[in-house]
Amino acid sequence: MNKKILIVDDDLAILDAISLILIESNYDVRTESSGNQVVEKVITYEPQLILIDVLISGQDGRTICKILKNNDQTKNIPIVMISAHPSAKESSSKFGADDFLSKPFELDDLLSIIEKHIH
Amino acid sequence: MRRLLHYLNPIENLGNRDYTTIFPALGTTLSAVILEIVARYLLKNPESVGLPAIFIFIALIIYFSFRKGIRGGFASAIVTIIYYLYIIFTRNYSGKQLNSGLETTLILAILYCFLATVIGWLKQMIDGLIEREADERKRLQDIIEQLPVGVIIANSQGIIVQSNNQIEKILGISIPIGFKLGSKLLLESKRNGNIFEPADGPLARAVKTGQSTLGEEITITRNDQQKRHLRVSTTAIQNKDADIIAAASIVSDITEQKEVESRKDDFISMASHELKTPLTSMKLYIEALKSQTKKFNDSKVEAITFNIVKQTLRLQKLVDDLLDVSRLQTGKLSFTFEKFLINELLAEVIEMLQVSTNNHKITIKNHEQILIDADRFRIYQVLTNLINNAIKYSPNGTDINIFLEKDQSNLIITVQDFGIGISEDQHEKIFERLYQAADDTEKTFPGFGMGLYISKEIILRHGGKIWVESTKGKGSKFYFSLSLGGEK
Numbered sequence: 050m051n052k053k054i055l056i057v058d059d060d061l062a063i064l065d066a067i068s069l070i071l072i073e074s075n076y077d078v079r080t081e082s083s084g085n086q087v088v089e090k091v092i093t094y095e096p097q098l099i100l101i102d103v104l105i106s107g108q109d110g111r112t113i114c115k116i117l118k119n120n121d122q123t124k125n126i127p128i129v130m131i132s133a134h135p136s137a138k139e140s141s142s143k144f145g146a147d148d149f150l151s152k153p154f155e156l157d158d159l160l161s162i163i164e165k166h167i168h
Numbered sequence: 169m170r171r172l173l174h175y176l177n178p179i180e181n182l183g184n185r186d187y188t189t190i191f192p193a194l195g196t197t198l199s200a201v202i203l204e205i206v207a208r209y210l211l212k213n214p215e216s217v218g219l220p221a222i223f224i225f226i227a228l229i230i231y232f233s234f235r236k237g238i239r240g241g242f243a244s245a246i247v248t249i250i251y252y253l254y255i256i257f258t259r260n261y262s263g264k265q266l267n268s269g270l271e272t273t274l275i276l277a278i279l280y281c282f283l284a285t286v287i288g289w290l291k292q293m294i295d296g297l298i299e300r301e302a303d304e305r306k307r308l309q310d311i312i313e314q315l316p317v318g319v320i321i322a323n324s325q326g327i328i329v330q331s332n333n334q335i336e337k338i339l340g341i342s343i344p345i346g347f348k349l350g351s352k353l354l355l356e357s358k359r360n361g362n363i364f365e366p367a368d369g370p371l372a373r374a375v376k377t378g379q380s381t382l383g384e385e386i387t388i389t390r391n392d393q394q395k396r397h398l399r400v401s402t403t404a405i406q407n408k409d410a411d412i413i414a415a416a417s418i419v420s421d422i423t424e425q426k427e428v429e430s431r432k433d434d435f436i437s438m439a440s441h442e443l444k445t446p447l448t449s450m451k452l453y454i455e456a457l458k459s460q461t462k463k464f465n466d467s468k469v470e471a472i473t474f475n476i477v478k479q480t481l482r483l484q485k486l487v488d489d490l491l492d493v494s495r496l497q498t499g500k501l502s503f504t505f506e507k508f509l510i511n512e513l514l515a516e517v518i519e520m521l522q523v524s525t526n527n528h529k530i531t532i533k534n535h536e537q538i539l540i541d542a543d544r545f546r547i548y549q550v551l552t553n554l555i556n557n558a559i560k561y562s563p564n565g566t567d568i569n570i571f572l573e574k575d576q577s578n579l580i581i582t583v584q585d586f587g588i589g590i591s592e593d594q595h596e597k598i599f600e601r602l603y604q605a606a607d608d609t610e611k612t613f614p615g616f617g618m619g620l621y622i623s624k625e626i627i628l629r630h631g632g633k634i635w636v637e638s639t640k641g642k643g644s645k646f647y648f649s650l651s652l653g654g655e656k
Contacts, residue, residue, distance in 0.1 A: 060445050066452035073459060133444035136500070153448040153484055156455040 051077040052167050055096040057087055057113065058131070059105045067100065070156060076163070084108030088116060091123045097167045100150075103132035103141065111137075111144040118145035127166035318419035322349055324412050326375045338398065338421045340390040349375065356389040370402040374415035378404040385422070397426040433497045440491040447487060450480055489618040492549075493601065496625045503543040503629060510538045510547070510579065514570065517551045527565025530555060534572045538579055540650055546626045547650075550634075553619035554583040554646050562587025562643065578632075578649045586643035595636050599624040623648070 054076050058064050064080040071078045081090050084105045091099065099117070103110040110130060117123045130141035133152040141149050148162055309330070312319050318335030322328050326349040336342050341353055350367040357364055366372065370386070373379055380403040388396050402417040454477055461469045495501040511532070518530045540547075558568045562585045571582040590598060597603050601621045627634040627648045638644035 060449070062449040063445060063452075066449040066456070069456045070452050073456060133441040133448075152444045153451055153487075156452060159452075 051075055053077045053094060053096040054098045054100065055079050055081060055091060055094060056100045057081045057105065058102040074160060084113050087113050088120065091117060091126065096126060098163060099126055099128045101128060101130055103130055103134065103137045111141060114146050115144045129162055319416065320371060321414060321416045322371055322375055323414050324375065326350060326372060335419055338396065338419055340392050340394065354388050355391055358387040370400045371415055371417045374402045374404040375412060378406065378412050380404055396421055397423045433494050436490055436494040440487050440494065443487045447484055454480060489622060492622050493618050496622065503546060505541055506544055507539055507541050508544050510540050510572065511535065513544060513548055514551060517548060517555060521555050521559065525559050528559050528562065528568050530568045532570045536572065538572060538574060540579060540652060542630055542650055550623040550626050550648065553623045557619060558583050558585035561585065574652060577652055579652055580647055580649045583646045584643065589640045589642050589644055590636060590638040591640040595638065
C-alpha cells in the first residue's frame, strides 16, 4: 500500500503541484485548503506525514501543528512546515513541527525530506 | 566708548533730528554773557543784590534745560555755574578781572561749541556704524528665520543664542534664547535605537568636543508624544586659534520620507514572499513536465522545457535578491558561520556557472587549500554574483580568472575579466543599491543592480572589504577580502 501524505495549504496551485509530484512518486495524497477541518481529516485519513504551510488564511499553520501535536491520536505523525519566510523555521519547531521546508524548494528537497520521515 | 560719548553728548537726539551742536553752544554763550553782566552788576554792589538773584537765574536755565529735554542746556548751565562760583568765591573782583572773566567765558563757550560739534559728529558716526551692524545682524536673522530647515546655534558655553521658527515647529516646543544645552527639552531622543541624554545631543557634543556630524539620524519623542525622525548636521565653529566659539545644527524632519521608505521595504518584502509561492508551484509543475516530456522523447519539447527551467531559475534569483535587499535594509539578514574550504566552494560555483556559458573559460589560478570561517551560503552568493557579472559584462567572451591569495590574516579573492570595464567615476557607485553600470552607448545590461550591493553588504558583515580595479574597455578585477579566522 502507498504511503499516505496530507498536504495543508490555502494556495490551490501549491496543493495541485505537490499532489501531482507526489502521486507521480507513488504516494497516496490528500489535500486540505482550510485550517478548520485538519484534525478531523487527520483522524479519518491517518496519514504517515503532514505537510502544512505556515500561513493559511483562517488559521495559522503553526497553531494547527500545535493542536495535532497535543492530540494523542495524531501526535506521532511527523509534520513538515512550509513557508516563504526562512525565519519561520525557528517558530515552527517551537510549535512542535518535525521539519521545515523553505519556499521555493527543489523537488529533491521535498522528496528527501519526506523519505527522511516516512520509513 | 559709545556710552561715554552718550553722556558727554551735549544734546539728546530729539526724534530723528540731531540738534547736537549749535543750540547748546548758543545756550552756553548766551547764558555766560548774561551771567557775566549780572555778576558785574551784582559785584559792584554785592551786598544789595546778593547771590539769590544768581541762583534764581541758574535755576531758570536748569528748568528750561530739563523741560526741553535738552541735556546740553543742563550741561552748559553746570559749566557756567562752576566757572562763576569759582570766580565769585576765589577772586578779588575788580572791573579789570571781570573783563578778563568775560573773555574767558567767551573762549570757554567757543571751546564748548567746538567740542560739542566734534562729539556730535563722533556720536553720529558711531551710531551709523552700530546701526549698520544691527541691520546686517537683522538681515542674517531674517534669513535664518525663513530658512526651510531648523537652525539652532549655541555659544561656547552651550547657551542657545539663536534658533528659528522651523526648529520650534519640528521639535514642537519653543526654545528660549539663553537656554542652556543639557537640560531636558523633549520626552526622549534616540540615536541608532539607543536613548541618549540631552548632554549627549549633537549640538551639546559639538560645543564640548568640536565634533561635527553630517546627516546624523535621530528619532525623537516630542512632548506631545509624536515620534519624529530627524536628520541633523552639526558643525563646531572655531576661531583661528581653533577654540570652539559656537556650534550650529541644521535639522530637517524626515519622518515622512522614512515612512515612505519603510512602506517601500515592507512592500518589497511582502511582494517577494508573494512571488515565492507561485514560483514554488511553477518549479514543481516543471518537474512534473520534465518527467512527462521524457516519455515523449521529443527533443524540441525538451529544449523548451530546459528554457522554462532556466528562466524560472532567473526569476527565482531575482526574487531572492529582492528579499535579501529588503532584509539588508531592515537589518534582518542573518549569518551562520562555519568552517569550510573556500576552494571547494569555488569549484562548486564554477562548475555551476561554466555550464551557463560556452564563450567563457573560468579558471582558478591557485589550488591551495584554504580554510575559512564564514557563512558558506552567503559567500557562495558573493562568488556567484562576481563571476556572473564577469560573464555578463564580457559579452565578447574571453577568460575569467580567479585568484586566491592570502597574507597572515586575510584571504583575498580576485575575479578578473577582460570585458567592457568600468570607468573610474563608477568604481564606488556600482556597490550602491540599485545602481547599474552602463556601457558607452548607455545600453544597460539586464538585472536590477542588486548583486554588488548585496555582495558588499555580505562582505562587510564578515568584516572584510570589497573593491574594484578597472579600466574602461580593458576589463575589471573585483577583489574581496575575508579574515582567516579558521587558521588562527
